[in-house]
Amino acid sequence: MSELTRRQFLKVTGLSLVGSSLALMGFSPGEALAEVREYKLTRATETRNTCPYCSVACGILMYGLGDGAKNALPSIFHIEGDPDHPVNRGTLCPKGAGLIDFVHSASRLKYPEYRAPGSDAWQRITWDDALDRISKLLKQDRDANFIAKTPDGLTVNRWLSTGMLAASASSNEAGYITQKVARSLGLLGFDNQARV
Amino acid sequence: MAQRILEPGEIETLAQRSIPRVRIPARTAVFARRAARLRHLGARAGIGDYLRFLAVLVDAQHATLQDLSVPVPTPAHIQGSTEHGMPPLQPAVWPRGDAWFETLRILGEALAAHADFPAAVAQTVSRIRRASRDWIEGQADALLQSGDEAVDAAAAPLVMASLQVHWAAYAASFAAEKVSPLDVPGVCPLCGTQPVASVVYAQPPYQGYRYLHCALCATEWHMVRVQCTRCGAVGKSIAYQSATLGANPENDGSAAQSAVRAETCEECHGYRKVLYQEKDPGVEPVADDLASLNLDLLLGERGYHRASGNPLLWQPDGN
Numbered sequence: 001m002s003e004l005t006r007r008q009f010l011k012v013t014g015l016s017l018v019g020s021s022l023a024l025m026g027f028s029p030g031e032a033l034a035e036v037r038e039y040k041l042t043r044a045t046e047t048r049n050t051c052p053y054c055s056v057a058c059g060i061l062m063y064g065l066g067d068g069a070k071n072a073l074p075s076i077f078h079i080e081g082d083p084d085h086p087v088n089r090g091t092l093c094p095k096g097a098g099l100i101d102f103v104h105s106a107s108r109l110k111y112p113e114y115r116a117p118g119s120d121a122w123q124r125i126t127w128d129d130a131l132d133r134i135s136k137l138l139k140q141d142r143d144a145n146f147i148a149k150t151p152d153g154l155t156v157n158r159w160l161s162t163g164m165l166a167a168s169a170s171s172n173e174a175g176y177i178t179q180k181v182a183r184s185l186g187l188l189g190f191d192n193q194a195r196v
Numbered sequence: 197m198a199q200r201i202l203e204p205g206e207i208e209t210l211a212q213r214s215i216p217r218v219r220i221p222a223r224t225a226v227f228a229r230r231a232a233r234l235r236h237l238g239a240r241a242g243i244g245d246y247l248r249f250l251a252v253l254v255d256a257q258h259a260t261l262q263d264l265s266v267p268v269p270t271p272a273h274i275q276g277s278t279e280h281g282m283p284p285l286q287p288a289v290w291p292r293g294d295a296w297f298e299t300l301r302i303l304g305e306a307l308a309a310h311a312d313f314p315a316a317v318a319q320t321v322s323r324i325r326r327a328s329r330d331w332i333e334g335q336a337d338a339l340l341q342s343g344d345e346a347v348d349a350a351a352a353p354l355v356m357a358s359l360q361v362h363w364a365a366y367a368a369s370f371a372a373e374k375v376s377p378l379d380v381p382g383v384c385p386l387c388g389t390q391p392v393a394s395v396v397y398a399q400p401p402y403q404g405y406r407y408l409h410c411a412l413c414a415t416e417w418h419m420v421r422v423q424c425t426r427c428g429a430v431g432k433s434i435a436y437q438s439a440t441l442g443a444n445p446e447n448d449g450s451a452a453q454s455a456v457r458a459e460t461c462e463e464c465h466g467y468r469k470v471l472y473q474e475k476d477p478g479v480e481p482v483a484d485d486l487a488s489l490n491l492d493l494l495l496g497e498r499g500y501h502r503a504s505g506n507p508l509l510w511q512p513d514g515n
Contacts, residue, residue, distance in 0.1 A: 011501050012492035012511070019512035022246045024350035026314025032242030036490045039439040041498070044452065046422045046436060061421070065452060077452050083404030084215070084420045090404045 048082060050169040051096045055192065057169060058096055059085025076103050138162065138185075146186060163189030216401055218372040218385060221364050221414035227258035233480040237487035247487060249313055250508050253353065256306035257361050260299050266362060267293070268369040278376045283388035285366050285413060287340035290387075292362065297332070300324065300358040307354070320350045327351075339510075340389070340412070352510035356412075360507065363387055363413035370415075381419050382426060384410035390504035391468065393481040394425065394459075398473040406470065409481035411507040424461035425468050426503040433462035436470065439491040455479055456488045458495055466503045467495060482508060 017029040059082035083090035112130035113122040145161040231254040238247035277284040304321040337343025391408035407416035438454035455475035471479035
Protein backbone atom coordinates (compact mmCIF):
# COMPACT_ATOMS: atom_id res chain seq x y z
CA MET A 1 0.00 0.00 0.00
CA SER A 2 2.94 2.36 0.52
CA GLU A 3 3.54 2.17 -3.22
CA LEU A 4 -0.01 3.33 -3.78
CA THR A 5 0.27 6.38 -1.58
CA ARG A 6 3.57 7.36 -3.05
CA ARG A 7 2.25 7.41 -6.60
CA GLN A 8 -1.05 8.99 -5.79
CA PHE A 9 0.27 11.91 -3.89
CA LEU A 10 2.94 13.70 -5.84
CA LYS A 11 4.54 17.07 -5.80
CA VAL A 12 5.38 18.73 -9.09
CA THR A 13 8.72 20.50 -9.09
CA GLY A 14 11.28 21.51 -11.66
CA LEU A 15 13.43 18.62 -10.49
CA SER A 16 10.67 16.02 -10.87
CA LEU A 17 9.97 17.25 -14.41
CA VAL A 18 13.54 16.51 -15.42
CA GLY A 19 12.86 12.80 -14.85
CA SER A 20 9.32 12.88 -16.27
CA SER A 21 7.87 11.40 -19.49
CA LEU A 22 8.23 14.80 -21.12
CA ALA A 23 11.99 15.07 -20.64
CA LEU A 24 12.67 11.36 -21.22
CA MET A 25 10.89 11.57 -24.59
CA GLY A 26 13.28 14.33 -25.61
CA PHE A 27 11.14 17.41 -24.98
CA SER A 28 12.44 20.23 -22.86
CA PRO A 29 10.70 21.41 -19.69
CA GLY A 30 12.96 24.50 -19.76
CA GLU A 31 10.47 26.86 -21.35
CA ALA A 32 7.72 25.81 -18.94
CA LEU A 33 10.05 26.36 -15.99
CA ALA A 34 11.09 29.80 -17.24
CA GLU A 35 7.52 30.81 -18.03
CA VAL A 36 6.39 30.11 -14.47
CA ARG A 37 8.22 33.20 -13.24
CA GLU A 38 5.79 35.43 -15.13
CA TYR A 39 2.80 33.96 -13.31
CA LYS A 40 1.42 34.65 -9.89
CA LEU A 41 -0.83 32.46 -7.76
CA THR A 42 -4.14 34.11 -7.07
CA ARG A 43 -6.63 32.80 -4.60
CA ALA A 44 -10.39 32.74 -4.93
CA THR A 45 -13.08 31.14 -2.79
CA GLU A 46 -16.50 29.64 -3.36
CA THR A 47 -18.61 29.74 -0.23
CA ARG A 48 -21.94 28.01 0.37
CA ASN A 49 -24.60 30.00 2.12
CA THR A 50 -28.36 30.42 2.35
CA CYS A 51 -30.20 33.28 0.67
CA PRO A 52 -31.32 35.70 3.41
CA TYR A 53 -34.58 36.76 1.80
CA CYS A 54 -37.30 34.21 2.44
CA SER A 55 -38.16 30.94 4.12
CA VAL A 56 -37.63 28.90 0.95
CA ALA A 57 -33.95 29.05 1.99
CA CYS A 58 -32.32 28.64 -1.41
CA GLY A 59 -28.70 27.57 -1.42
CA ILE A 60 -26.25 30.07 -2.87
CA LEU A 61 -22.60 30.02 -3.92
CA MET A 62 -20.67 33.20 -3.23
CA TYR A 63 -17.51 33.73 -5.29
CA GLY A 64 -14.84 35.76 -3.56
CA LEU A 65 -11.29 36.92 -4.15
CA GLY A 66 -8.58 37.37 -1.57
CA ASP A 67 -5.58 35.56 -0.18
CA GLY A 68 -7.17 34.90 3.18
CA ALA A 69 -4.62 37.15 4.93
CA LYS A 70 -5.81 38.97 8.04
CA ASN A 71 -5.13 42.46 6.69
CA ALA A 72 -6.77 41.91 3.29
CA LEU A 73 -10.53 42.29 2.99
CA PRO A 74 -12.03 39.47 0.93
CA SER A 75 -14.28 40.76 -1.79
CA ILE A 76 -17.31 38.94 -3.17
CA PHE A 77 -17.60 39.38 -6.92
CA HIS A 78 -20.41 37.02 -7.89
CA ILE A 79 -23.32 35.17 -6.32
CA GLU A 80 -25.36 32.42 -7.97
CA GLY A 81 -27.71 29.61 -7.01
CA ASP A 82 -25.98 26.48 -5.70
CA PRO A 83 -26.58 23.81 -8.37
CA ASP A 84 -26.06 21.03 -5.81
CA HIS A 85 -28.65 22.41 -3.37
CA PRO A 86 -31.78 20.23 -3.22
CA VAL A 87 -34.15 23.18 -2.69
CA ASN A 88 -33.35 25.39 -5.68
CA ARG A 89 -30.98 23.32 -7.86
CA GLY A 90 -28.99 26.36 -8.95
CA THR A 91 -31.93 28.67 -9.57
CA LEU A 92 -32.69 31.97 -7.82
CA CYS A 93 -35.62 34.38 -7.92
CA PRO A 94 -34.97 37.95 -9.16
CA LYS A 95 -34.38 39.17 -5.61
CA GLY A 96 -31.90 36.42 -4.86
CA ALA A 97 -30.20 36.94 -8.21
CA GLY A 98 -29.53 40.55 -7.17
CA LEU A 99 -27.86 39.61 -3.89
CA ILE A 100 -24.45 40.87 -4.99
CA ASP A 101 -25.83 44.44 -5.03
CA PHE A 102 -27.25 43.87 -1.55
CA VAL A 103 -23.77 42.85 -0.33
CA HIS A 104 -22.05 45.87 -1.87
CA SER A 105 -24.85 48.41 -1.34
CA ALA A 106 -23.58 51.77 -0.08
CA SER A 107 -26.59 52.04 2.23
CA ARG A 108 -26.30 48.51 3.63
CA LEU A 109 -26.87 48.38 7.39
CA LYS A 110 -23.69 47.09 9.00
CA TYR A 111 -24.05 48.10 12.65
CA PRO A 112 -26.76 49.25 15.09
CA GLU A 113 -27.99 52.82 14.61
CA TYR A 114 -30.35 54.90 16.70
CA ARG A 115 -32.61 57.77 15.77
CA ALA A 116 -33.85 59.68 18.81
CA PRO A 117 -37.54 60.71 18.92
CA GLY A 118 -37.98 63.96 16.99
CA SER A 119 -34.54 63.79 15.43
CA ASP A 120 -33.87 63.32 11.72
CA ALA A 121 -30.36 61.91 12.12
CA TRP A 122 -29.17 58.37 12.74
CA GLN A 123 -26.34 57.89 15.18
CA ARG A 124 -24.14 54.84 15.45
CA ILE A 125 -24.32 52.98 18.77
CA THR A 126 -22.57 49.90 20.07
CA TRP A 127 -24.15 46.44 20.09
CA ASP A 128 -24.11 46.54 23.92
CA ASP A 129 -26.00 49.84 23.96
CA ALA A 130 -28.47 48.60 21.38
CA LEU A 131 -29.19 45.33 23.22
CA ASP A 132 -29.45 47.12 26.59
CA ARG A 133 -31.92 49.60 25.13
CA ILE A 134 -34.01 46.91 23.42
CA SER A 135 -34.22 44.77 26.55
CA LYS A 136 -35.09 47.76 28.77
CA LEU A 137 -37.91 48.83 26.47
CA LEU A 138 -39.18 45.27 26.11
CA LYS A 139 -39.23 44.83 29.88
CA GLN A 140 -40.98 48.17 30.42
CA ASP A 141 -43.66 47.26 27.90
CA ARG A 142 -44.08 43.73 29.24
CA ASP A 143 -44.29 44.93 32.86
CA ALA A 144 -46.98 47.41 31.85
CA ASN A 145 -49.05 45.19 29.57
CA PHE A 146 -48.56 41.55 30.55
CA ILE A 147 -51.86 39.78 31.19
CA ALA A 148 -51.61 36.92 33.64
CA LYS A 149 -55.32 36.26 34.06
CA THR A 150 -58.50 37.23 32.22
CA PRO A 151 -61.18 39.18 34.21
CA ASP A 152 -63.00 35.89 34.83
CA GLY A 153 -59.90 34.35 36.44
CA LEU A 154 -58.60 32.18 33.58
CA THR A 155 -54.77 31.96 33.47
CA VAL A 156 -53.46 33.12 30.07
CA ASN A 157 -49.97 34.65 30.65
CA ARG A 158 -49.99 36.63 27.42
CA TRP A 159 -48.22 39.76 26.17
CA LEU A 160 -50.14 41.32 23.30
CA SER A 161 -48.56 44.77 22.96
CA THR A 162 -45.34 43.56 21.33
CA GLY A 163 -44.77 41.37 18.27
CA MET A 164 -41.71 39.64 16.93
CA LEU A 165 -40.54 38.82 13.43
CA ALA A 166 -37.59 36.41 13.37
CA ALA A 167 -35.08 35.96 10.58
CA SER A 168 -35.05 33.70 7.55
CA ALA A 169 -32.06 31.52 6.71
CA SER A 170 -32.32 29.96 10.16
CA SER A 171 -31.78 26.31 10.83
CA ASN A 172 -34.45 24.15 12.50
CA GLU A 173 -32.47 24.43 15.71
CA ALA A 174 -32.37 28.25 15.56
CA GLY A 175 -36.13 28.21 14.88
CA TYR A 176 -36.69 26.00 17.94
CA ILE A 177 -34.71 28.35 20.20
CA THR A 178 -36.47 31.44 18.79
CA GLN A 179 -39.82 29.82 19.47
CA LYS A 180 -38.82 28.97 23.06
CA VAL A 181 -37.64 32.53 23.76
CA ALA A 182 -40.70 34.20 22.26
CA ARG A 183 -43.27 31.90 23.82
CA SER A 184 -41.66 31.94 27.26
CA LEU A 185 -42.11 35.74 27.30
CA GLY A 186 -45.81 35.25 26.50
CA LEU A 187 -45.55 36.71 22.99
CA LEU A 188 -48.46 35.79 20.73
CA GLY A 189 -47.76 38.10 17.78
CA PHE A 190 -44.88 36.07 16.42
CA ASP A 191 -43.78 34.88 12.99
CA ASN A 192 -40.65 33.60 11.39
CA GLN A 193 -39.84 35.92 8.51
CA ALA A 194 -40.92 34.30 5.30
CA ARG A 195 -42.80 36.50 2.90
CA VAL A 196 -40.91 39.74 2.41
CA MET B 197 -44.43 37.74 -26.30
CA ALA B 198 -47.38 35.70 -25.14
CA GLN B 199 -46.97 34.01 -21.80
CA ARG B 200 -47.38 30.27 -21.95
CA ILE B 201 -49.70 29.00 -19.26
CA LEU B 202 -48.53 25.74 -17.74
CA GLU B 203 -51.16 23.11 -17.07
CA PRO B 204 -51.25 21.41 -13.67
CA GLY B 205 -48.52 18.78 -13.53
CA GLU B 206 -46.46 20.38 -16.29
CA ILE B 207 -44.06 22.13 -13.93
CA GLU B 208 -43.13 18.80 -12.37
CA THR B 209 -42.63 17.20 -15.79
CA LEU B 210 -40.53 20.04 -17.15
CA ALA B 211 -38.42 20.49 -14.06
CA GLN B 212 -35.23 18.55 -13.91
CA ARG B 213 -35.71 16.10 -11.10
CA SER B 214 -32.30 14.81 -10.39
CA ILE B 215 -28.67 15.53 -11.09
CA PRO B 216 -27.31 13.35 -13.92
CA ARG B 217 -24.81 11.29 -11.87
CA VAL B 218 -22.66 9.81 -14.62
CA ARG B 219 -21.44 10.83 -18.10
CA ILE B 220 -20.32 7.89 -20.22
CA PRO B 221 -17.56 8.63 -22.78
CA ALA B 222 -18.69 8.67 -26.42
CA ARG B 223 -16.42 6.58 -28.67
CA THR B 224 -16.61 9.14 -31.46
CA ALA B 225 -15.83 12.17 -29.32
CA VAL B 226 -13.70 11.40 -26.28
CA PHE B 227 -10.25 11.24 -27.94
CA ALA B 228 -11.14 13.50 -30.89
CA ARG B 229 -11.98 16.35 -28.52
CA ARG B 230 -8.85 15.73 -26.48
CA ALA B 231 -6.59 15.73 -29.56
CA ALA B 232 -8.13 18.97 -30.85
CA ARG B 233 -7.72 20.58 -27.46
CA LEU B 234 -4.09 19.44 -27.16
CA ARG B 235 -3.36 21.06 -30.56
CA HIS B 236 -5.14 24.24 -29.55
CA LEU B 237 -3.27 24.49 -26.25
CA GLY B 238 -0.02 23.31 -27.86
CA ALA B 239 0.14 26.55 -29.78
CA ARG B 240 0.73 28.58 -26.65
CA ALA B 241 1.69 26.48 -23.61
CA GLY B 242 5.26 26.31 -22.30
CA ILE B 243 5.35 22.58 -23.08
CA GLY B 244 3.65 23.13 -26.46
CA ASP B 245 5.84 20.69 -28.37
CA TYR B 246 4.98 17.92 -25.90
CA LEU B 247 1.26 18.69 -26.23
CA ARG B 248 1.48 18.59 -30.05
CA PHE B 249 3.29 15.25 -29.75
CA LEU B 250 0.51 13.94 -27.49
CA ALA B 251 -2.08 15.19 -29.99
CA VAL B 252 -0.64 12.70 -32.51
CA LEU B 253 -0.84 9.94 -29.89
CA VAL B 254 -4.45 10.83 -29.01
CA ASP B 255 -5.38 10.98 -32.73
CA ALA B 256 -4.14 7.39 -32.96
CA GLN B 257 -6.20 6.50 -29.87
CA HIS B 258 -9.25 7.96 -31.58
CA ALA B 259 -8.64 6.03 -34.82
CA THR B 260 -8.09 2.75 -32.95
CA LEU B 261 -11.19 3.13 -30.81
CA GLN B 262 -13.53 3.66 -33.77
CA ASP B 263 -13.78 0.02 -34.79
CA LEU B 264 -12.39 -1.72 -31.75
CA SER B 265 -14.60 -4.50 -30.46
CA VAL B 266 -14.07 -5.53 -26.87
CA PRO B 267 -15.68 -8.10 -24.58
CA VAL B 268 -18.28 -6.32 -22.48
CA PRO B 269 -19.13 -7.25 -18.89
CA THR B 270 -22.05 -9.66 -18.53
CA PRO B 271 -25.15 -8.64 -16.54
CA ALA B 272 -24.15 -11.22 -13.92
CA HIS B 273 -20.70 -9.65 -13.55
CA ILE B 274 -22.20 -6.16 -13.23
CA GLN B 275 -24.75 -7.36 -10.70
CA GLY B 276 -22.04 -9.07 -8.66
CA SER B 277 -19.99 -5.87 -8.57
CA THR B 278 -23.03 -3.79 -7.61
CA GLU B 279 -23.90 -6.14 -4.75
CA HIS B 280 -20.44 -5.72 -3.29
CA GLY B 281 -20.26 -1.98 -3.98
CA MET B 282 -17.29 -2.46 -6.31
CA PRO B 283 -16.62 -0.85 -9.70
CA PRO B 284 -17.31 -3.43 -12.45
CA LEU B 285 -14.27 -2.55 -14.60
CA GLN B 286 -11.66 -2.44 -11.87
CA PRO B 287 -8.27 -3.14 -13.54
CA ALA B 288 -7.20 -5.54 -10.79
CA VAL B 289 -10.21 -7.77 -11.47
CA TRP B 290 -11.42 -7.13 -15.01
CA PRO B 291 -9.26 -9.20 -17.42
CA ARG B 292 -7.52 -7.00 -19.95
CA GLY B 293 -6.68 -9.90 -22.29
CA ASP B 294 -4.14 -9.66 -25.12
CA ALA B 295 -5.89 -7.34 -27.56
CA TRP B 296 -4.38 -4.21 -26.05
CA PHE B 297 -0.86 -5.27 -27.10
CA GLU B 298 -1.99 -4.75 -30.68
CA THR B 299 -3.28 -1.28 -29.75
CA LEU B 300 0.07 -0.52 -28.13
CA ARG B 301 1.81 -1.54 -31.38
CA ILE B 302 -0.51 0.63 -33.52
CA LEU B 303 -0.03 3.68 -31.27
CA GLY B 304 3.74 3.16 -31.35
CA GLU B 305 3.73 3.04 -35.14
CA ALA B 306 1.71 6.24 -35.34
CA LEU B 307 4.38 8.01 -33.27
CA ALA B 308 7.34 6.45 -35.08
CA ALA B 309 5.90 7.62 -38.42
CA HIS B 310 6.55 11.25 -37.41
CA ALA B 311 10.12 12.15 -38.32
CA ASP B 312 10.04 15.55 -36.64
CA PHE B 313 9.74 14.20 -33.08
CA PRO B 314 12.88 13.94 -30.93
CA ALA B 315 14.94 10.78 -31.43
CA ALA B 316 13.99 9.59 -27.94
CA VAL B 317 10.41 9.03 -29.11
CA ALA B 318 11.43 6.50 -31.79
CA GLN B 319 13.87 4.92 -29.31
CA THR B 320 11.13 4.51 -26.72
CA VAL B 321 8.77 3.00 -29.32
CA SER B 322 11.36 0.46 -30.44
CA ARG B 323 12.28 -0.31 -26.83
CA ILE B 324 8.64 -1.15 -26.13
CA ARG B 325 8.44 -3.21 -29.33
CA ARG B 326 11.42 -5.30 -28.23
CA ALA B 327 10.28 -5.60 -24.63
CA SER B 328 8.96 -8.87 -23.25
CA ARG B 329 5.25 -9.29 -22.66
CA ASP B 330 5.96 -9.80 -18.99
CA TRP B 331 7.70 -6.45 -18.76
CA ILE B 332 4.82 -4.71 -20.55
CA GLU B 333 2.26 -6.44 -18.34
CA GLY B 334 4.30 -5.39 -15.31
CA GLN B 335 4.28 -1.79 -16.52
CA ALA B 336 0.51 -1.94 -17.09
CA ASP B 337 0.03 -3.26 -13.54
CA ALA B 338 2.25 -0.51 -12.16
CA LEU B 339 0.35 2.21 -14.05
CA LEU B 340 -3.00 0.80 -12.99
CA GLN B 341 -1.71 0.64 -9.41
CA SER B 342 -2.07 -3.07 -8.98
CA GLY B 343 1.61 -3.96 -9.30
CA ASP B 344 4.81 -2.87 -7.67
CA GLU B 345 7.31 -2.57 -10.51
CA ALA B 346 8.94 0.81 -10.96
CA VAL B 347 7.19 2.94 -13.57
CA ASP B 348 9.20 3.54 -16.74
CA ALA B 349 8.27 7.20 -17.18
CA ALA B 350 9.24 7.27 -20.88
CA ALA B 351 7.11 4.28 -21.87
CA ALA B 352 4.28 5.11 -19.47
CA PRO B 353 2.25 7.57 -21.62
CA LEU B 354 2.23 5.10 -24.51
CA VAL B 355 1.29 2.09 -22.37
CA MET B 356 -1.35 4.13 -20.52
CA ALA B 357 -2.76 5.46 -23.81
CA SER B 358 -3.28 1.89 -25.05
CA LEU B 359 -5.05 0.90 -21.84
CA GLN B 360 -7.20 4.04 -22.05
CA VAL B 361 -8.47 3.03 -25.50
CA HIS B 362 -9.64 -0.34 -24.20
CA TRP B 363 -11.14 0.97 -20.98
CA ALA B 364 -12.96 3.74 -22.87
CA ALA B 365 -14.42 1.00 -25.09
CA TYR B 366 -15.55 -1.01 -22.05
CA ALA B 367 -17.03 2.11 -20.46
CA ALA B 368 -18.84 3.12 -23.67
CA SER B 369 -20.83 -0.13 -23.49
CA PHE B 370 -22.57 1.08 -20.32
CA ALA B 371 -25.71 3.21 -20.10
CA ALA B 372 -25.26 6.12 -17.68
CA GLU B 373 -28.44 5.37 -15.72
CA LYS B 374 -27.35 1.75 -15.17
CA VAL B 375 -24.13 2.70 -13.37
CA SER B 376 -24.43 2.20 -9.62
CA PRO B 377 -22.83 4.85 -7.44
CA LEU B 378 -20.02 3.84 -5.10
CA ASP B 379 -19.88 4.89 -1.48
CA VAL B 380 -16.45 6.44 -2.18
CA PRO B 381 -16.95 9.64 -4.20
CA GLY B 382 -13.27 10.06 -5.11
CA VAL B 383 -12.90 7.15 -7.56
CA CYS B 384 -14.48 6.21 -10.89
CA PRO B 385 -17.75 4.28 -10.44
CA LEU B 386 -16.88 2.10 -13.45
CA CYS B 387 -13.18 1.30 -13.05
CA GLY B 388 -12.20 2.59 -9.60
CA THR B 389 -9.39 4.77 -10.98
CA GLN B 390 -8.66 8.21 -9.56
CA PRO B 391 -9.77 11.24 -11.56
CA VAL B 392 -7.32 13.44 -13.43
CA ALA B 393 -9.28 16.67 -12.85
CA SER B 394 -12.85 17.89 -12.67
CA VAL B 395 -15.05 20.05 -14.88
CA VAL B 396 -17.93 22.39 -14.03
CA TYR B 397 -20.12 22.24 -17.14
CA ALA B 398 -22.01 25.17 -18.60
CA GLN B 399 -24.59 23.36 -20.73
CA PRO B 400 -27.86 21.83 -19.55
CA PRO B 401 -28.56 19.23 -18.29
CA TYR B 402 -25.08 19.40 -16.68
CA GLN B 403 -24.97 23.15 -16.09
CA GLY B 404 -23.28 24.18 -12.86
CA TYR B 405 -22.55 20.60 -11.77
CA ARG B 406 -19.02 19.42 -11.18
CA TYR B 407 -17.89 16.11 -12.70
CA LEU B 408 -14.69 14.24 -11.99
CA HIS B 409 -13.00 12.83 -15.09
CA CYS B 410 -11.53 9.30 -14.90
CA ALA B 411 -7.88 9.13 -15.94
CA LEU B 412 -8.35 5.65 -17.37
CA CYS B 413 -11.82 5.14 -18.90
CA ALA B 414 -12.83 8.83 -19.30
CA THR B 415 -16.14 8.27 -17.48
CA GLU B 416 -17.27 11.35 -15.58
CA TRP B 417 -19.18 11.29 -12.32
CA HIS B 418 -20.88 13.97 -10.29
CA MET B 419 -19.40 15.31 -7.11
CA VAL B 420 -20.69 18.20 -5.01
CA ARG B 421 -18.71 21.40 -5.56
CA VAL B 422 -16.54 23.13 -2.95
CA GLN B 423 -15.42 19.85 -1.42
CA CYS B 424 -11.94 18.33 -1.46
CA THR B 425 -12.03 15.43 -3.94
CA ARG B 426 -9.28 13.72 -2.01
CA CYS B 427 -10.20 13.95 1.67
CA GLY B 428 -13.77 15.24 1.57
CA ALA B 429 -13.10 18.42 3.59
CA VAL B 430 -15.54 21.29 3.03
CA GLY B 431 -15.90 24.95 3.95
CA LYS B 432 -13.05 27.29 4.74
CA SER B 433 -10.27 24.80 4.02
CA ILE B 434 -11.14 24.87 0.31
CA ALA B 435 -9.75 27.59 -1.97
CA TYR B 436 -9.39 28.01 -5.71
CA GLN B 437 -5.94 29.01 -6.86
CA SER B 438 -4.99 29.94 -10.38
CA ALA B 439 -1.86 31.02 -12.19
CA THR B 440 -2.47 34.51 -13.54
CA LEU B 441 -0.45 36.99 -15.51
CA GLY B 442 -0.44 40.68 -14.74
CA ALA B 443 0.91 43.06 -12.16
CA ASN B 444 -2.08 42.98 -9.87
CA PRO B 445 -4.39 40.15 -10.99
CA GLU B 446 -6.44 40.14 -7.81
CA ASN B 447 -7.54 43.70 -8.27
CA ASP B 448 -7.82 43.95 -12.04
CA GLY B 449 -10.32 41.07 -12.07
CA SER B 450 -8.25 38.60 -14.09
CA ALA B 451 -8.12 36.15 -11.17
CA ALA B 452 -11.90 35.83 -11.44
CA GLN B 453 -11.74 34.87 -15.13
CA SER B 454 -9.46 31.87 -14.97
CA ALA B 455 -10.89 28.68 -16.61
CA VAL B 456 -8.38 26.41 -14.85
CA ARG B 457 -8.17 26.55 -11.07
CA ALA B 458 -6.72 24.25 -8.48
CA GLU B 459 -9.11 23.28 -5.71
CA THR B 460 -6.67 23.29 -2.82
CA CYS B 461 -7.40 21.82 0.59
CA GLU B 462 -5.83 23.01 3.84
CA GLU B 463 -6.82 19.77 5.62
CA CYS B 464 -4.82 17.37 3.44
CA HIS B 465 -2.69 19.95 1.63
CA GLY B 466 -3.61 18.34 -1.67
CA TYR B 467 -5.29 19.65 -4.80
CA ARG B 468 -7.00 18.71 -8.02
CA LYS B 469 -7.81 21.09 -10.81
CA VAL B 470 -11.30 22.30 -11.66
CA LEU B 471 -12.05 23.49 -15.19
CA TYR B 472 -14.87 25.97 -15.77
CA GLN B 473 -16.58 25.49 -19.12
CA GLU B 474 -18.33 28.82 -18.62
CA LYS B 475 -14.95 30.57 -18.86
CA ASP B 476 -13.72 28.50 -21.82
CA PRO B 477 -16.15 26.23 -23.72
CA GLY B 478 -13.33 24.02 -25.05
CA VAL B 479 -11.91 22.75 -21.73
CA GLU B 480 -10.90 19.07 -21.68
CA PRO B 481 -9.61 17.54 -18.42
CA VAL B 482 -6.51 15.65 -19.58
CA ALA B 483 -5.34 18.34 -22.03
CA ASP B 484 -6.03 21.39 -19.86
CA ASP B 485 -4.46 19.70 -16.85
CA LEU B 486 -1.23 19.22 -18.81
CA ALA B 487 -1.25 22.67 -20.35
CA SER B 488 -1.53 24.26 -16.90
CA LEU B 489 1.72 22.75 -15.65
CA ASN B 490 2.75 26.21 -14.44
CA LEU B 491 -0.04 26.04 -11.86
CA ASP B 492 1.36 22.70 -10.61
CA LEU B 493 4.83 24.20 -10.33
CA LEU B 494 3.60 27.23 -8.38
CA LEU B 495 1.58 25.04 -6.03
CA GLY B 496 4.50 22.62 -5.67
CA GLU B 497 6.62 25.53 -4.44
CA ARG B 498 3.96 26.27 -1.82
CA GLY B 499 4.05 22.67 -0.61
CA TYR B 500 0.77 21.45 -2.13
CA HIS B 501 0.62 17.91 -3.52
CA ARG B 502 -1.30 16.73 -6.53
CA ALA B 503 -3.97 14.25 -5.44
CA SER B 504 -3.25 12.10 -8.51
CA GLY B 505 -1.17 12.37 -11.65
CA ASN B 506 -1.92 12.95 -15.31
CA PRO B 507 -2.16 9.74 -17.38
CA LEU B 508 -0.01 11.24 -20.15
CA LEU B 509 2.76 12.70 -18.01
CA TRP B 510 4.47 10.46 -15.49
CA GLN B 511 7.09 11.39 -12.98
CA PRO B 512 9.74 8.95 -11.81
CA ASP B 513 8.75 6.91 -8.74
CA GLY B 514 9.70 8.43 -5.44
CA ASN B 515 8.53 11.95 -6.22
